[in-house]
Amino acid sequence: MALARRSSNLLKPLSTASSSSSFLNRRPFSTDDSTTITIETSVPFTGHNCEPPSRSVDTTPKELMNFFTDMALMRRMEIAADSLYKSKLIRGFCHLYDGQEAVSIGMEAAITKKDCIITAYRDHCIFLGRGGTLLESFSELMGRQAGCSRGKGGSMHFYKKDACFFGGHGIVGAQVPLGCGLAFAQKYRKEDHVTFAMYGDGAANQGQLFEALNMAALWDLPAILVCENNHYGMGTAEWRAAKSPSYYKRGDYVPGLKVDGMDAFAVKQACKFAKEHALKNGPIILEMDTYRYHGHSMSDPGSTYRTRDEISGVRQERDPIERIRKLILAHDLATEKELKDIEKLARKEVDEAIAKAKESPMPDDPELFTNVYRKGFGVESFGTDRKEVRATLP
Amino acid sequence: MASIFQGVGTATTLSSSTSFDTNKFHLSSRRSLSERKVSFVVVRSDAGKMNVGLNKIGGRADQLVTNAVATKPDTSAASTASKSGHELLLFEALREGLEEEMERDSRVCIMGEDVGHYGGSYKVSKGLAPKYGDLRVLDTPIAENAFTGMGIGAAMMGLRPIIEGMNMGFLLLAFNQISNNCGMLHYTSGGQFKIPVVIRGPGGVGRQLGAEHSQRLESYFQSIPGIQMVACSTPYNAKGLMKAAIRSDNPVILFEHVLLYNLKETIPDEEYVLNLEEAEMVRPGEHITILTYSRMRYHVMQAAKTLVNKGYDPEVIDIRSLKPFDLHTIGNSVKKTHRVLIVEECMRTGGIGASLTAAINENFHDFLDAPIVCLSSQDVPTPYAGTLEEWTVVQPPQIVAVVEQLCR
Numbered sequence: 001m002a003l004a005r006r007s008s009n010l011l012k013p014l015s016t017a018s019s020s021s022s023f024l025n026r027r028p029f030s031t032d033d034s035t036t037i038t039i040e041t042s043v044p045f046t047g048h049n050c051e052p053p054s055r056s057v058d059t060t061p062k063e064l065m066n067f068f069t070d071m072a073l074m075r076r077m078e079i080a081a082d083s084l085y086k087s088k089l090i091r092g093f094c095h096l097y098d099g100q101e102a103v104s105i106g107m108e109a110a111i112t113k114k115d116c117i118i119t120a121y122r123d124h125c126i127f128l129g130r131g132g133t134l135l136e137s138f139s140e141l142m143g144r145q146a147g148c149s150r151g152k153g154g155s156m157h158f159y160k161k162d163a164c165f166f167g168g169h170g171i172v173g174a175q176v177p178l179g180c181g182l183a184f185a186q187k188y189r190k191e192d193h194v195t196f197a198m199y200g201d202g203a204a205n206q207g208q209l210f211e212a213l214n215m216a217a218l219w220d221l222p223a224i225l226v227c228e229n230n231h232y233g234m235g236t237a238e239w240r241a242a243k244s245p246s247y248y249k250r251g252d253y254v255p256g257l258k259v260d261g262m263d264a265f266a267v268k269q270a271c272k273f274a275k276e277h278a279l280k281n282g283p284i285i286l287e288m289d290t291y292r293y294h295g296h297s298m299s300d301p302g303s304t305y306r307t308r309d310e311i312s313g314v315r316q317e318r319d320p321i322e323r324i325r326k327l328i329l330a331h332d333l334a335t336e337k338e339l340k341d342i343e344k345l346a347r348k349e350v351d352e353a354i355a356k357a358k359e360s361p362m363p364d365d366p367e368l369f370t371n372v373y374r375k376g377f378g379v380e381s382f383g384t385d386r387k388e389v390r391a392t393l394p
Numbered sequence: 395m396a397s398i399f400q401g402v403g404t405a406t407t408l409s410s411s412t413s414f415d416t417n418k419f420h421l422s423s424r425r426s427l428s429e430r431k432v433s434f435v436v437v438r439s440d441a442g443k444m445n446v447g448l449n450k451i452g453g454r455a456d457q458l459v460t461n462a463v464a465t466k467p468d469t470s471a472a473s474t475a476s477k478s479g480h481e482l483l484l485f486e487a488l489r490e491g492l493e494e495e496m497e498r499d500s501r502v503c504i505m506g507e508d509v510g511h512y513g514g515s516y517k518v519s520k521g522l523a524p525k526y527g528d529l530r531v532l533d534t535p536i537a538e539n540a541f542t543g544m545g546i547g548a549a550m551m552g553l554r555p556i557i558e559g560m561n562m563g564f565l566l567l568a569f570n571q572i573s574n575n576c577g578m579l580h581y582t583s584g585g586q587f588k589i590p591v592v593i594r595g596p597g598g599v600g601r602q603l604g605a606e607h608s609q610r611l612e613s614y615f616q617s618i619p620g621i622q623m624v625a626c627s628t629p630y631n632a633k634g635l636m637k638a639a640i641r642s643d644n645p646v647i648l649f650e651h652v653l654l655y656n657l658k659e660t661i662p663d664e665e666y667v668l669n670l671e672e673a674e675m676v677r678p679g680e681h682i683t684i685l686t687y688s689r690m691r692y693h694v695m696q697a698a699k700t701l702v703n704k705g706y707d708p709e710v711i712d713i714r715s716l717k718p719f720d721l722h723t724i725g726n727s728v729k730k731t732h733r734v735l736i737v738e739e740c741m742r743t744g745g746i747g748a749s750l751t752a753a754i755n756e757n758f759h760d761f762l763d764a765p766i767v768c769l770s771s772q773d774v775p776t777p778y779a780g781t782l783e784e785w786t787v788v789q790p791p792q793i794v795a796v797v798e799q800l801c802r
Contacts, residue, residue: 116551118547147584148584149582149583149584149586150584150585151584152581152582152584153582153583153584154582157582157583159582159583159584159586159587160586161583161586161587166547166550166587167579167582167583168582168583169574169575170574171570171574174543174570174571174574174575176540176543177539177540177541177542177543177544177546177547177571178543178544178546178547178550178571178575179547180540180543180544180547181543181544181545181546181547181548181549181550181551182547182548182550182551183547184544184547184548184553185547185548185551185552185553186551187529188503188529188530188548188553207539208537208539208540208543211535211537211539211540211541212537212540212543212544214535214537214540215534215535215537215540215541215544218535219529219532370585371580371581371584371585372580372581372619372620373580373620373622373644374580374588374590374643374644
C-alpha cells in the first residue's frame with residue numbers, strides 16, 4: 001500500500017496559524033482515511049469476567065499520523081511545563097503526564113466529545129485531548145486570565161464543559177463518585193454516552209471507589225473506571241500499597257480488562273470495547289499499564305524510589321511515541337525527517353503558546369470574589385399572591 | 395404597631411407557627427401544635443420595621459393557645475383565618491415542597507438512604523417513589539461519601555439532585571465531597587459548572603438518641619465557601635425554603651431538626667417560595683433582640699411568654715439563613731433594641747452563634763448597650779441519660795434569666 005508520498009504537501013510551508021488554534025486541528029501530513037491498516041497490539045488483553053477483545057486493531061494512516069502529532073505535542077507541552085516550573089512561572093503543584101500520553105490519545109480515538117471524561121490532577125494532556133488549547137493550558141498553569149478556569153483553578157483544575165471534560169480534581173479518589181454521578185445523569189437522561197472516570201493505582205485503594213462501583217453496578221450506570229496504573233502512588237510502589245495489584249480484578253463482579261497503556265492502539269481498542277460494554281451491561285474497569293517519566297509532581301525528583309535504569313529502560317522499550325514512530329516508518333507513511341519536522345513544529349507551537357500565555361494578564365483583584373456563588377444569589381422568592389416579589393438578587 | 399400586640403401583656407406570639415403550653419414551660423417541650431390558623435402574605439417592608447409573618451387577624455391580641463400537646467388535635471381556638479389553607483405536619487410540608495418542585499422540573503431527583511421504597515426515615519419522601527420511579531427517587535446503599543459525590547457529579551451534568559443524609563451526622567463522611575467538590579467547583583472551574591444540589595437531613599439533639607446521632611453540623615459546614623445554609627423551623631418556612639433551595643443554582647444545605655417533624659400548622663394553598671437569605675421576624679419587640687434558629691425558636695418563644703408576663707418585650711428573630719446571615723434584618727433590630735441574645739443549639743465553640751456574635755460586633759458595635767450573650771449547647775457529646783441531655787441544650791429558664799440580666 002505504497003501511499004503516494006505527498007511530497008508536494010511536505011514542501012509546502014506549513015501554515016503557521018495563530019497559536020490559539022489547536023495544533024490538533026491541522027493535519028498537514030497524511031490525510032488518507034480510507035486505507036485500513038491492521039495493527040497488532042503489543043500484548044494480548046487480559047480479561048476478568050469478560051471476553052477480552054481481539055488484538056488486531058484497525059486504523060488508518062491519518063489516524064496514525066494524528067496519534068504521532070498529538071502525542072508529540074503533549075510530550076512537548078509537559079516538558080515545557082517542566083522548565084516553566086523550574087523558572088518559577090508555574091507554582092504549587094504540577095503533575096506531569098509524559099509517558100502516559102497513549103492513554104489519553106487512545107481513549108479520544110475511541111469516543112466522542114459527548115462522552116464524559118473525569119480525571120484526577122494529572123490532567124493537562126487529557127484536557128488537550130478533549131480539545132483544549134495550548135494557550136488555555138499554559139495560561140491556567142501560570143495563573144493568567146486566559147486560562148481555562150480563568151487562572152483560579154491551577155494545574156489540578158482544568159475543565160472544559162463544552163467537551164464534557166469534568167476535570168481536574170485534587171483530592172485522590174474523589175473524582176470517581178463524581179464520575180458515577182455523571183454516568184447517572186447520562187442514564188437519567190437516557191443518553192447513549194458513557195463516562196470514563198480515571199484514577200491512579202494509588203487511588204485504587206480508596207473506599208469511595210468501591211462505594212461508587214457498587215452503586216454503578218447496582219444501577220447499570222454507563223461508567224467506565226480507568227485505572228492508570230503507573231506503578232507508583234507518589235513515592236510508594238504498588239506492591240507496597242496494595243495487597244492485590246491486579247486492579248482490573250478488584251471489581252469482583254464487575255468485569256475488568258488489563259491493557260498495555262503505552263500502546264495507543266491497545267487503549268483505543270479497549271475503550272471501544274468498554275464503551276460498547278458499558279452501554280449494554282453497566283460498569284467495567286480498565287487497567288492501563290503505563291508509566292510516568294517524571295516524578296509524581298515537580299517537587300518529586302522521581303528517583304528516590306525507583307532507579308534511573310528503570311526509567312530509561314521503559315523509555316527505550318515502551319515509549320508510546322517511539323512505538324508510533326516505528327509503526328509509521330514501517331508502513332512508509334512518512335520519513336524520519338518528516339517526523340522530526342513534526343516534532344519541531346510541536347516545539348514551535350508550544351513556544352508560541354507560552355509566549356502568548358505570558359502576555360495574558362493576571363486576574364483582576366475583583367475576580368477573587370466572582371464565581372463563589374452562581375450569579376450572586378439568584379432565587380426569586382414570592383409570597384402566596386405572587387405579587388410580592390421579595391428578592392431577586394443579582 | 396408593636397403596641398397593639400403588647401397592650402394586653404399576655405403571651406401573644408406573632409409566631410407563624412406554634413405557641414407553648416404555659417404550664418409546662420420548664421420542661422424541655424419539643425412538639426407543639428398550633429391550633430391557630432394563621433394566614434400569610436409574607437411581606438418584607440424595607441422601610442422601617444420588618445413585619446414578617448404578620449397575623450392578619452389583628453386585634454385578637456389576647457389569643458392564647460392553651461394546649462400544645464399532640465394528642466389533642468381539635469382546635470379550641472376559634473380562629474377565623476382570612477385566607478383558607480390546609481393543615482399539615484412539617485414533614486408533610488417538606489414533602490409538598492419536594493413534590494411540587496419535582497412536578498415542575500424533571501431534572502429534580504432525590505437520592506439517599508431509604509428515600510424510595512421506604513418513603514424516607516422521617517417520611518419526607520413517602521409516596522414519591524411510586525409516583526416518579528426508582529431512578530428519580532433513588533435508594534442508595536449506605537455510602538454517604540460516594541452518593542454525595544454522585545449527586546454532585548449529576549449536578550455538574552445539569553440535574554438538580556436532592557441528597558438526603560438520614561441523619562445530618564452521617565454527612566460527616568461526605569465532608570470532602572461537600573467541601574471540595576460541592577462548594578468549590580464553581581470557583582475552581584472559572585464558573586463553568588454550577589452545582590445546584592440540595593443537601594438536607596435531620597440533625598440536632600433528639601430524644602436520647604446518643605452522642606453520634608445528635609450532632610449539629612452547622613458549625614462544621616459554615617466556613618465552606620460557595621455553599622448556602624438554611625435551617626427551617628415551621629411547616630410554613632420548611633416548604634418555602636425547600637422550594638427555594640431546589641430552585642437555587644447554588645448548593646444549599648437545608649438543616650431540619652429531628653424533633654420538629656411533627657409540628658402542625660396551616661399553610662396556604664397557593665404556591666410560595668421563600669427567600670433563602672432572609673431572617674424571619676417572629677415577634678417584634680423593643681427591649682432585646684433574641685436571635686435563634688431551628689428548635690431553639692420554640693424554647694425562646696416559651697421563654698418569651700414568661701418574659702412578657704414579667705414585663706419585658708423581647709424581639710425574636712428566627713435567623714433561618716445560617717450562611718449568609720441576614721444582617722439587614724438583624725442590624726435593624728439591633729439598632730432598635732441595643733441588646734442581643736443569641737440562643738442556639740450549636741456547640742459553644744466555633745458555632746453559628748460565635749460567628750454571629752463576631753459579625754454583629756463588627757458591624758453594629760456602636761449600637762450595642764451591652765455585650766452580646768450567646769447561649770449555646772454545652773461543649774460535650776450529647777449524653778444518653780435524659781436529664782443530662784436536657785441540660786446540654788439551652789432551656790427556657792436560662793433564657794429568661796439572661797434576658798433579665800441583660801435588660802437590667
